[in-house]
Amino acid sequence: AQKITQTQPGMFVQEKEAVTLDCTYDTSDPSYGLFWYKQPSSGEMIFLIYQGSYDQQNATEGRYSLNFQKARKSANLVISASQLGDSAMYFCAMREGPDYKLSFGAGTTVTVRA
């Protein structure tokens, strides 16, 4: 079974608008971590934001915020005030328990239009 599901293969967003990228996860471990990475066309994977399973508040990092709904097992990424440089592929990933390995979703390609 898929541990991380990203149902949006691609999205278009107008510059300066906000965009929400969906991510749902599946785990029975009470301790886990959720990550979002950005991969521009150059290929590098850029760490954006982290949410721990025990964190009470939603994580925020600049224009990135994570809408963490634990009961629904969702960890959606919100990018506010989109910029042309936000055009990239975005991956949601999960680390479970003591295992350091990450499970990645299929990714969502975001294209920001001027």
Place this chain on the structure above:
Amino acid sequence: GAVVSQHPSWVICKSGTSVKIECRSLDFQATTMFWYRQFPKQSLMLMATSNEGSKATYEQGVEKDKFLINHASLTLSTLTVTSAHPEDSSFYICSARNRDSVTETQYFGPGTRLLVL
């Protein structure tokens, strides 16, 4: 902080040759590094986990004799693609776990594009 370098960024080689890719954590110690493979427009596929001073752990279906991994120090792991063939052409990317990070975040190198002719 948390910078990972990878070298080379591009390599083109003839079929049958071996290619070594280096992954270095520049400003932190990484007891664990990971090697991934990625095909165009697809997600990352974990190949192996590299632990400093011990043998690498390979994922199911990854040939350990084909993809040799060495993690000789706390800042360096290498992946050697032995007797490369055209089907090995891919984007290889490493990551390093920052053990001093509370979140255990993996930081990625810039990747290596391998083309085997």
